[in-house]
Amino acid sequence: MENEDLTPHIEEIKRVLKDKITDEQIHSELNKYLNEYHVGIEPAKRGIIRKYGGDDTHNFGSASIVKKVAELTGAEQNVDLQVKAVFVDNKTISIRGESKQIISGLIGDETGTVSFTVWDPGSLVLTKGDNYTFRNCYCKTFNDKVQVNVGKRGRIEALIGTEIDVPKRELDLSETVVKINEIRDGMNSITLTAKVVSFEERSITVRGEPRTVYSGILADDTGRIQYSAWKNIDVKEGDTVCIKYAYTKAWRGIPQLNIGDRCEVSRVDSDMEIADVDSSKTIAEMCAIGGGLDISIDATIVDLRTGSGLIKRCPTCNRSILNGTCTLHGAVEGIDDLRMKIVVDDGTGALAAIINKADTEKMAKMPFQEALDLAAAYGNDYVEREIASRVLMKRVRMRGNVVSDDYGPSMIVRSIDELKTDVREEAEALLKEMEAVF
Amino acid sequence: MKNRETAWRIFSNELNASVLEIQATEEKGPSYVVTPLGAKVNRVLIAGTLTEKENVGGEEEAMWKGRIQDVSGNYFISVGRYQQEASRAIASIEVPCFVAATGRVKLYTNPETGKTYITVRPEQIVKIDEGLRDAWLLETAKQTWTRLNNFKAASQDPGLKAEDLVKKGSSPAEAEGIIYALEHNDEVPDSMTYIKTLQAALRVLLPDREIDFGLPEDVASMPDEPEVTESMDIQDGHASKRSYGQLEDIILDMLSELDRDGKGAPRDELERRAEAEGISSIELEEISNILMDKGLVYEPNLRYLKRI
Numbered sequence: 076m077e078n079e080d081l082t083p084h085i086e087e088i089k090r091v092l093k094d095k096i097t098d099e100q101i102h103s104e105l106n107k108y109l110n111e112y113h114v115g116i117e118p119a120k121r122g123i124i125r126k127y128g129g130d131d132t133h134n135f136g137s138a139s140i141v142k143k144v145a146e147l148t149g150a151e152q153n154v155d156l157q158v159k160a161v162f163v164d165n166k167t168i169s170i171r172g173e174s175k176q177i178i179s180g181l182i183g184d185e186t187g188t189v190s191f192t193v194w195d196p197g198s199l200v201l202t203k204g205d206n207y208t209f210r211n212c213y214c215k216t217f218n219d220k221v222q223v224n225v226g227k228r229g230r231i232e233a234l235i236g237t238e239i240d241v242p243k244r245e246l247d248l249s250e251t252v253v254k255i256n257e258i259r260d261g262m263n264s265i266t267l268t269a270k271v272v273s274f275e276e277r278s279i280t281v282r283g284e285p286r287t288v289y290s291g292i293l294a295d296d297t298g299r300i301q302y303s304a305w306k307n308i309d310v311k312e313g314d315t316v317c318i319k320y321a322y323t324k325a326w327r328g329i330p331q332l333n334i335g336d337r338c339e340v341s342r343v344d345s346d347m348e349i350a351d352v353d354s355s356k357t358i359a360e361m362c363a364i365g366g367g368l369d370i371s372i373d374a375t376i377v378d379l380r381t382g383s384g385l386i387k388r389c390p391t392c393n394r395s396i397l398n399g400t401c402t403l404h405g406a407v408e409g410i411d412d413l414r415m416k417i418v419v420d421d422g423t424g425a426l427a428a429i430i431n432k433a434d435t436e437k438m439a440k441m442p443f444q445e446a447l448d449l450a451a452a453y454g455n456d457y458v459e460r461e462i463a464s465r466v467l468m469k470r471v472r473m474r475g476n477v478v479s480d481d482y483g484p485s486m487i488v489r490s491i492d493e494l495k496t497d498v499r500e501e502a503e504a505l506l507k508e509m510e511a512v513f
Numbered sequence: 514m515k516n517r518e519t520a521w522r523i524f525s526n527e528l529n530a531s532v533l534e535i536q537a538t539e540e541k542g543p544s545y546v547v548t549p550l551g552a553k554v555n556r557v558l559i560a561g562t563l564t565e566k567e568n569v570g571g572e573e574e575a576m577w578k579g580r581i582q583d584v585s586g587n588y589f590i591s592v593g594r595y596q597q598e599a600s601r602a603i604a605s606i607e608v609p610c611f612v613a614a615t616g617r618v619k620l621y622t623n624p625e626t627g628k629t630y631i632t633v634r635p636e637q638i639v640k641i642d643e644g645l646r647d648a649w650l651l652e653t654a655k656q657t658w659t660r661l662n663n664f665k666a667a668s669q670d671p672g673l674k675a676e677d678l679v680k681k682g683s684s685p686a687e688a689e690g691i692i693y694a695l696e697h698n699d700e701v702p703d704s705m706t707y708i709k710t711l712q713a714a715l716r717v718l719l720p721d722r723e724i725d726f727g728l729p730e731d732v733a734s735m736p737d738e739p740e741v742t743e744s745m746d747i748q749d750g751h752a753s754k755r756s757y758g759q760l761e762d763i764i765l766d767m768l769s770e771l772d773r774d775g776k777g778a779p780r781d782e783l784e785r786r787a788e789a790e791g792i793s794s795i796e797l798e799e800i801s802n803i804l805m806d807k808g809l810v811y812e813p814n815l816r817y818l819k820r821i
Binding site: 358359362363375377378418420422423424425427460463464467468469470482483484494496498499501502503505506508509510513 | 516517518519520521522558560598601602613615636637639641644645647648651652654655656658684686687708711715718719722724726727
């Protein structure tokens with residue numbers, strides 16, 4: 076067999092084994108299997124992959140299967156598709172410093188559409204609206220969406236005489252005008268008018284590629300929200316802007332506004348009134364929304380969880396450690412720290428929070444040194460109980476970002492203070508309300 | 514999502530009037546008590562005056578019973594071996610004082626009489642100052658007022674579903690409780706009872722204002738107190754060794770004995786005698802209440818108890 080014919084197979088082996096094998100090794104192995112032992116190409120590939128520790132042999136090496144777009148799971152190693160090119164974009168990307176031509180876009184059949192990338196198009200030209208057979212593709216998922224990849228082994232052939240009807244992409248351009256406090260996870264095509272509270276440009280690395288992300292905080296008269304954009308939306312702090320066709324996604328329960336490519340951002344002349352920085356919420360409201368930025372909550376400390384009091388932290392990674400052993404760095408000389416893991420409750424729900432050293436000292440009225448001395452004299456449990464007796468049932472006002480996970484909402488606390496309620500004033504208000512009824 | 518159960522703010526009279534229970538649907542799942550105003554409660558945050566406490570267990574295994582009094586009555590608390598932190602804390606609290614506690618609510622039905630009793634099993638209990646007690650009073654009054662209004666509005670709208678209430682701004686938990694109470698309560702709660710409680714709370718918070726919602730001045734009916742029975746898993750209590758009937762007879766005998774001048778038996782002497790018989794003051798109180806209910810004894814005045 077000539078080397079030339081083996082290229083797709085070599086690519087396939089490399090794709091599975093990645094850097095577990097060098098090109099020379101593949102060549103010499105294939106040579107051994109095919110030319111010395113006269114094994115067929117498929118068993119040879121399987122054998123090589125097993126030998127070099129690849130674990131991905133189950134749907135590898137077999138003949139390609141034919142699927143409809145909607146049937147793709149993202150795990151296909153060798154799949155054929157008959158599709159219409161819905162959108163084609165020839166672009167130049169740089170991979171590890173080298174620029175490279177690729178074709179990407181959207182293909183579809185009557186069951187749906189999927190994005191694709193041709194990694195080595197050579198002289199291939201795809202025309203939007205034409206039909207093609209994509210052969211020997213492999214699929215991956217990115218952000219929970221399937222992507223079709225055409226590698227060196229893949230081929231694209233014009234498909235003539237077959238008509239493919241792609242369902243009209245449900246591009247819902249009917250915009251929904253929202254206020255920030257109405258924003259939930261997973262909304263599309265929303266229009267928001269808000270004031271830019273902050274704007275920053277950050278350089279980040281996405282899969283080895285430097286990219287710039289533009290992000291910050293927007294506010295209106297109902298709240299604030301974090302936004303991010305992949306292109307420069309050219310706004311500055313203090314601008315009031317109208318953003319159309321934005322979508323939202325939640326990070327640990329906090330909805331964030333994403334300004335994608337099809338967003339329209341325009342400046343609005345009129346100045347906008349924004350909500351007080353402090354947006355006061357009940358815990359039930361936070362449970363319903365899932366999370367939020369810069370939330371203020373008034374509640375009672377109802378529990379102090381174990382792991383409160385004096386703890387030791389790893390000097391390298393700052394994680395709390397047990398028995399002098401960091402899960403990442405092994406045996407280390409821990410650094411003393413003081414903290415509280417509290418649960419607060421306002422009668423509508425409960426929320427967890429971790430309180431740092433300075434705030435623990437303040438809330439428990441226990442200077443760090445006193446905690447150390449007490450622990451030396453009576454042990455750590457005593458410190459924890461002492462803190463409990465000093466903070467439990469205290470009413471507090473906490474501010475910070477609220478996030479949610481499987482255990483319910485928690486707050487990343489920026490400030491915590493004892494809540495001073497003007498009981499008289501509020502009692503008068505309640506009395507007035509009741510008198511209005513009687 | 515396993516959210517922690519909310520600690521409801523509920524005055525003792527609303528809590529103690531609860532007769533509905535939603536049993537846990539899965540093992541170790543939460544069970545709930547539903548109050549007349551539709552609060553679906555597993556946990557409460559209560560505050561008031563700890564007026565009495567007693568270890569009815571032993572040195573080895575403490576079992577504390579006690580009462581926390583608020584503006585509408587008493588919360589009956591019991592702290593057993595499963596509430597270690599609260600048990601440790603209550604041991605060192607001296608009565609009377611202001612306390613706040615979080616705890617699970619348990620409903621107990623006497624199998625003979627069918628009467629229901631509510632106890633709170635504190636997980637945490639701490640001494641608080643008057644300021645915090647007032648803040649709790651205010652918060653509980655506000656939340657009771659809201660519950661009362663939501664319940665009233667919902668009860669005037671038959672066929673209402675939990676979803677409808679959520680749309681109107683209730684949390685899912687609030688909505689479920691209201692609907693459950695509307696569907697299962699035989700009696701419509703008397704809102705005057707709760708207005709009176711709110712009036713009492715506001716009078717404490719605003720002592721110099723003359724607050725009067727024009728309500729009759731009779732005292733709200735006192736809740737039934739939980740009886741100490743073996744099925745409540747109270748071990749080693751003196752009372753459990755003798756039946757209530759026996760204890761009633763003992764007390765009746767004492768009353769005759771101590772009534773030397775026809776005025777009745779002086780309370781303090783009665784307490785001493787009962788103590789000598791191994792009957793605690795809480796038990797004595799309970800038994801006297803039972804005897805009064807039965808019409809066998811009465812109180813000529815506060816310091817005397819007299820056999821009829």
